[in-house]
Amino acid sequence: MEPKLDGLEVAARYRGGRLVQVLTRGDGLAGEDITHAADAVLGLPPVLTQPIDVELRGEVLLTTAQFEEANRIRLAHEATPFAHPRSGAAGTLRAKDRPYRIELTFFAYSAIGMDDLGHVALLENLAALGANTAAAPMRYETVEQVQERIDMIAGLRADLPFGIDGVVVKADTAEDQRQAGTGSRAPRWRWPGNWRPNTR
16 A cells, blocks of 8 residues: 555656656657656666666655745746646746746656556665655555555554555455456556445
């Protein structure tokens, strides 16, 4: 289980462990190249700890502190403050030739090229490669345990240092993921929910 981050979904491509391209998700088939903004994204290392070819998937967002600092910087440059962190992150990633720099944060939650790992092991490997992850993944065996965790995260929501709009529940083992398969829009082994799981 992980928090469902309220940011912009991106794919970061590494060749030989070096970051070569960052793309937005776009329509799921084609995204926008935002490589020019990568150096302002904390948690997205320019070089991984191992020289591997991999595509990291995750969210880029403005933390609460980064959002406040971004609006301070924008006001100092007589620009309109961002209305909320999500639109601020999207606008910042797409902007070019600004006379100021705004820092963002990347949180990895999956990878193409490391498909034989269970989800908990995958996140541990992503952290070992130097990528930022939202939190240590929590593993549960029953729906009741899942619901207790959802309720706990919901209670902490206002105090988190970044925005979330729910909790994501995922099958952990690679075999369970393969058996569940993938639908036309998303993997069937990943349940993105607001605050209540479908227990049917």
